[in-house]
Amino acid sequence: MSVEPFNRLVKLAARAFYDDITTKGDNQPKNGRSDNRGIAVVVLDALTRRQWVREEDLAKDLKLHSKQLRRTLRFFEEEKLVTRDHRRETAKGAKIFSAAVAATVDGHTKEGDEKIKMHTHSYCCLDYAQIYDVVRYRLHRMKKKLKDELEDKNTVQEYICPSPTCNRRYTALDALRLYSMVDEYFHCEMCNTELVADSDKFVAQEGGDGDDNARRRRREKIKDMLQKMEVQLKPLMDQLARVKDLAVPEFGTLLAWELRASAAARAANGDANGNDPSKSSQNGYGGPPMPFFGETKVEVAFSGTEGQEDKKSEVDHTSLKVLPPWMIKQGMNLTKEQRGGEVKQEAKMDGGVSTTETSEDKKSITENDDKKNLQDEYVKAYYAALLEKQKELEAATKQEELSNAQMLDGEASTSSSRQVGMKSKRVEDEGEEDVEWEEAAPVAAGNANEPYKVDLNVEADATADNEEDDDDDVDWEEG
Amino acid sequence: MFFHIVLERNIQLHPRHFGRSLRDNIVSKLMKDVEGTCSGRHGFVVAITGIEEIGKGLIRDGTGFVTFPVKYQCVVFRPFKGEILEAVVSMVNKMGFFAEAGPVQIFVSNHLIPDDMEFQSGDMPNYTTSDGSVKIQKDSEVRLKIIGTRVDATEIFCIGTIKDDFLGVINDPSAT
Numbered sequence: 001m002s003v004e005p006f007n008r009l010v011k012l013a014a015r016a017f018y019d020d021i022t023t024k025g026d027n028q029p030k031n032g033r034s035d036n037r038g039i040a041v042v043v044l045d046a047l048t049r050r051q052w053v054r055e056e057d058l059a060k061d062l063k064l065h066s067k068q069l070r071r072t073l074r075f076f077e078e079e080k081l082v083t084r085d086h087r088r089e090t091a092k093g094a095k096i097f098s099a100a101v102a103a104t105v106d107g108h109t110k111e112g113d114e115k116i117k118m119h120t121h122s123y124c125c126l127d128y129a130q131i132y133d134v135v136r137y138r139l140h141r142m143k144k145k146l147k148d149e150l151e152d153k154n155t156v157q158e159y160i161c162p163s164p165t166c167n168r169r170y171t172a173l174d175a176l177r178l179y180s181m182v183d184e185y186f187h188c189e190m191c192n193t194e195l196v197a198d199s200d201k202f203v204a205q206e207g208g209d210g211d212d213n214a215r216r217r218r219r220e221k222i223k224d225m226l227q228k229m230e231v232q233l234k235p236l237m238d239q240l241a242r243v244k245d246l247a248v249p250e251f252g253t254l255l256a257w258e259l260r261a262s263a264a265a266r267a268a269n270g271d272a273n274g275n276d277p278s279k280s281s282q283n284g285y286g287g288p289p290m291p292f293f294g295e296t297k298v299e300v301a302f303s304g305t306e307g308q309e310d311k312k313s314e315v316d317h318t319s320l321k322v323l324p325p326w327m328i329k330q331g332m333n334l335t336k337e338q339r340g341g342e343v344k345q346e347a348k349m350d351g352g353v354s355t356t357e358t359s360e361d362k363k364s365i366t367e368n369d370d371k372k373n374l375q376d377e378y379v380k381a382y383y384a385a386l387l388e389k390q391k392e393l394e395a396a397t398k399q400e401e402l403s404n405a406q407m408l409d410g411e412a413s414t415s416s417s418r419q420v421g422m423k424s425k426r427v428e429d430e431g432e433e434d435v436e437w438e439e440a441a442p443v444a445a446g447n448a449n450e451p452y453k454v455d456l457n458v459e460a461d462a463t464a465d466n467e468e469d470d471d472d473d474v475d476w477e478e479g
Numbered sequence: 480m481f482f483h484i485v486l487e488r489n490i491q492l493h494p495r496h497f498g499r500s501l502r503d504n505i506v507s508k509l510m511k512d513v514e515g516t517c518s519g520r521h522g523f524v525v526a527i528t529g530i531e532e533i534g535k536g537l538i539r540d541g542t543g544f545v546t547f548p549v550k551y552q553c554v555v556f557r558p559f560k561g562e563i564l565e566a567v568v569s570m571v572n573k574m575g576f577f578a579e580a581g582p583v584q585i586f587v588s589n590h591l592i593p594d595d596m597e598f599q600s601g602d603m604p605n606y607t608t609s610d611g612s613v614k615i616q617k618d619s620e621v622r623l624k625i626i627g628t629r630v631d632a633t634e635i636f637c638i639g640t641i642k643d644d645f646l647g648v649i650n651d652p653s654a655t
């Protein structure tokens with residue numbers, strides 16, 4: 001990412017729009033001395049060579065009075081070209097910034113550091129993303145304004161009473177009142193003469209009227225302006241087009257930028273050298289004083305593209321897509337690759353699976369996939385767990401049916417209870433993932449009834465009975 | 480543009496409306512009084528959506544009428560300059576055409592109709608392009624941009640243009 005095209009954009013925009021901006025109030029005499037036109041361009045240019053900068057430092061660098069600079073910057077803030085930040089800070093806070101700035105610009109902002117005590121400091125920085133939009137919007141508005149005027153767009157039609165004794169004027173906003181039901185035209189409110197559209201009048205008297213000449217001259221002027229604009233602003237528009245698809249340099253807020261800059265400085269120079277002006281001043285004035293552009297890199301990673309090794313490793317096995325285990329159903333005709341290589345389907349096919357088997361499988365997966373990264377493993381494990389859960393749910397329903405059947409028999413309750421016991425143990429092994437199953441177990445047990453003691457229904461009945469008894473007692477006492 | 484806002488109004492009620500259904504009577508009187516009206520400040524009141532608060536009634540000297548201050552939520556429609564609206568043409572003449580967007584009347588003067596559309600008089604006056612492909616007549620639906628509003632205390636009138644990108648006829652009744 002380069003800031004250079006954007007800086008060029010800023011410089012072009014500065015010269016195009018802010019060349020003759022003066023920040024002096026209108027009441028002040030504009031003699032040669034106080035005329036500060038061109039300051040705006042100088043300040044913007046200076047900002048293109050910096051990132052976040054303390055405004056006092058900038059004033060010092062530009063040999064400007066800080067008040068004058070502040071006025072200019074406030075103007076640019078309103079123009080949305082510059083972001084500013086103000087904060088009260090101690091000498092220490094200022095030092096942090098100085099450390100950051102020392103690494104980006106050059107060391108000479110250091111002097112006078114120690115004297116600073118809890119002052120409000122202002123910082124400023126170009127907002128490139130916004131500048132891009134602001135310049136485009138400005139161009140659009142300029143063109144639109146001229147074009148609209150040229151095409152008479154957005155102008156309110158005026159109507160005039162042709163009667164020489166009346167000559168009243170109306171606008172289209174009066175249309176509702178002027179409209180006459182008799183002939184569907186507009187009529188003068190005073191003399192009821194049919195009104196004439198003002199521009200019609202001009203057309204009718206073409207050549208003679210002075211007003212008409214003025215109007216025509218105005219149109220010529222607008223046309224001329226439009227043409228000049230196209231020519232003179234061409235470099236700016238070209239630069240906008242060039243910048244269009246580039247990543248916009250982004251410095252973030254002052255705080256974020258400081259942290260990043262000082263961290264980078266420390267990384268580059270070693271901790272002690274981070275504050276050393278002599279080191280960083282090696283950059284000199286000529287070199288690009290922004291060594292931290294690497295830090296602001298914005299990476300947009302699209303999944304599935306190259307470099308996404310975790311995804312790729314799976315896909316690389318084969319051109320065939322690996323089906324996730326939860327998509328694989330019994331009876332599907334799949335290649336080994338489609339099953340994702342080592343994801344064991346046999347277990348699934350069996351239907352009646354034991355937990356030990358699957359946990360072993362899980363282990364084998366992790367062993368096989370050792371070289372793949374953690375995320376991959378996690379995904380696999382998750383699918384395996386899902387698969388297991390699916391199977392267990394199946395098993396659960398099967399066993400429920402089974403126990404129901406046994407309950408009908410009425411005899412085999414002991415065997416069913418043992419089954420239930422086994423199941424619940426397994427549930428404990430599985431942990432939280434099988435909550436649903438766990439809930440299902442007691443229900444099944446409840447259906448199986450006799451031997452399983454955690455039977456809510458039975459207990460509920462019992463308490464209900466007790467309550468009835470109590471009620472009886474009360475009745476009896478009262479009686 | 481539509482807004483959902485809270486407005487206040489004093490409702491005067493005859494004593495015969497008092498009783499158990501007092502509140503209902505106040506609300507229905509409010510709806511009758513307010514819905515469909517236009518104030519220059521807030522625009523057209525489209526519908527009352529809820530009652531925030533009904534204050535204590537105040538008996539008017541001599542009449543027996545009682546005034547209740549009512550705070551109510553309502554949807555209002557207020558046209559703005561620069562707003563794009565879709566409207567139905569209500570009348571066409573050589574000066575331009577009138578259109579209605581709900582309660583708002585909009586006038587589009589002929590110089591704000593694209594230059595390639597010519598006025599055709601007759602019993603169905605219309606503006607038509609030279610190839611006849613686009614026609615604006617009564618009941619046509621047009622998309623227009625408001626370029627001016629006249630806001631009186633009780634009335635809002637707009638003038639619009641269809642001389643811009645994406646404006647103009649959006650549904651021609653004669654074509655179907």
Ligand SMILES: [Zn+2]
Binds near residue numbers: 162163188189190192
């Ligand atoms: Zn007149």
